[in-house]
Amino acid sequence: MKLLAIALILTLTGCTTVVPVTAKFPEAPGLQSQTRCPQLQKLSDNPQLSDVAKTITVNYTEYYTCAVKTDAWIEWYAKQKIIFEGLGK
Amino acid sequence: MWLFEFIPQTLFYLLFLASGIGYAISLFLPNPILQKQVKITSVIALGISIYLLGMLYVNNLWKERAEKLQQQVVELEAKSTTTNTEIKERVVTKTQIVKQRGDDVIKYVDREIVKINNCVVPQEFTQAHNRAAEQPK
Numbered sequence: 001m002k003l004l005a006i007a008l009i010l011t012l013t014g015c016t017t018v019v020p021v022t023a024k025f026p027e028a029p030g031l032q033s034q035t036r037c038p039q040l041q042k043l044s045d046n047p048q049l050s051d052v053a054k055t056i057t058v059n060y061t062e063y064y065t066c067a068v069k070t071d072a073w074i075e076w077y078a079k080q081k082i083i084f085e086g087l088g089k
Numbered sequence: 090m091w092l093f094e095f096i097p098q099t100l101f102y103l104l105f106l107a108s109g110i111g112y113a114i115s116l117f118l119p120n121p122i123l124q125k126q127v128k129i130t131s132v133i134a135l136g137i138s139i140y141l142l143g144m145l146y147v148n149n150l151w152k153e154r155a156e157k158l159q160q161q162v163v164e165l166e167a168k169s170t171t172t173n174t175e176i177k178e179r180v181v182t183k184t185q186i187v188k189q190r191g192d193d194v195i196k197y198v199d200r201e202i203v204k205i206n207n208c209v210v211p212q213e214f215t216q217a218h219n220r221a222a223e224q225p226k
Contacts, residue, residue, distance in 0.1 A: 030177035040222035050202045061191030068183040
């Protein structure tokens, strides 16, 4: 009876199927996209008009740099999703 | 299935064949007790071998599918890398354009706006700007 039980267990565990398919998680779109967006610059006390213009320009530049990164991640997600969904078809 | 990794596949076919032959032999045995014993053993062995052959078939089917899928994964990984490279290049180009534009505007400010620097920027303006630039907590 014991032998039968052992044989049964061995047979049943022998039936477990491990599908050997491994897929790597897709890489990020470059190191540049992985850096956080910096804080915006503030005006100093009693600034001159040129300081105001410069600070605003720097902040706009930071915004657009950050927007480029965000757009890259949006595109990355959309494209990787299409690629991932193509698996098994 | 690890069972099929250690036991040669031929053994399952041999077991099937042997149990069939055993059953056929049992029909011609003169001793009824021996005939019954051989018949029962053969039928059990036949059942086990059919079960194992079925499992072997399913296992081979899965293996084949897994290999195909792995092949597809390799192809899609290459596609994914190409897409990433394209996005990466676009990020670098666009960032350069944005930075260049910012630098050009700053140069313009240094050249032209400094000429009208004599006006006073109100304190309220500075405060409003700084409040807007502050990161939300």
